[in-house]
């Protein structure tokens with residue numbers, strides 16, 4: 120017998136904390152437990168009807184059945200740049216400054232493969248969305264984690280990055296509004312990070328997946344609205360969250376055409392892009408009236424307020440997040456993230472994600488997704504109370 124091991128790049132990946140949780144979830148389900156799963160970043164609603172209808176119509180049209188163009192359909196790229204102008208007053212060229220993706224996770228990871236040589240240095244916050252550091256690790260890069268701190272409202276402190284590190288860094292991944300912390304960064308931070316990237320010649324990768332899931336009048340900032348942002352950066356967007364299209368696998372990247380060209384060249388060798396029918400559906404989503412957006416925002420805002428209020432009654436003091444579909448909640452003093460998440464699951468059947476799944480900097484916190492209606496959130500809070508789960 121001989122054994123064939125996966126490549127070093129796979130073996131070098133840190134273990135997924137989600138794996139143990141998944142096992143326990145499966146076992147709990149087998150025992151017939153009524154799970155309330157607030158663990159994933161998977162929106163619970165249906166894709167909007169006009170989008171589904173556009174997809175059905177597109178499916179009936181044989182011209183959509185072949186390989187799509189590598190660079191995406193012209194009509195979807197145009198819809199992307201129109202949407203960008205409408206939201207941010209930023210003018211982009213649909214030829215070269217916008218590229219459809221098989222979900223933004225695909226693009227975020229492949230961008231690292233397109234730009235990172237073994238040993239190259241990548242800056243990423245900790246905690247972070249896993250693709251921001253796992254992509255660079257798969258590419259053989261070294262990740263310099265920037266530890267985020269609650270006293271800094273989970274905003275990256277650029278002064279924490281030593282000169283010698285900044286000089287070697289090639290890519291800087293960041294994400295506001297943030298998954299998992301729910302933090303938002305002021306426009307001043309965006310100006311600072313653009314100046315930082317220019318000074319050290321670093322490619323900026325901003326993940327703006329929560330561009331539209333914002334509340335209380337807050338409008339998330341685009342890297343491309345910042346003067347000079349497009350010279351050195353790209354921005355990733357997804358259709359998954361706002362439009363409940365997580366299973367459809369479609370997103371896009373916009374920004375500097377030279378940077379996008381590198382990713383496109385890699386992808387030309389890997390895939391054929393998104394099914395044309397889905398690009399038509401996504402175009403319809405980007406063109407939905409703002410009324411749809413307000414309804415989605417209102418739904419998440421209500422859940423946010425409901426859960427913050429209920430957790431408050433159990434001793435948690437959780438600040439109102441201005442965006443995303445997450446609450447970032449401390450585990451009780453002296454209890455680790457994983458232990459807390461596991462005990463919550465065992466005692467109540469409520470699934471939350473341990474913060475350390477997003478890197479060591481998430482230790483001491485859990486992420487709760489607002490992906491259930493208020494009556495289910497209410498049930499979750501009742502179970503907490505009954506099981507004696509308080510912040511104390």
Ligand SMILES: *Cc1c(COP(=O)(O)O)cnc(C)c1O
Nearest residue numbers: 222223224248298328357359370
């Ligand atoms: C959900 C999420 C993504 C993934 O989006 P897809 O387009 O579904 O791949 C990427 N980045 C962040 C920060 C996310 O929360």
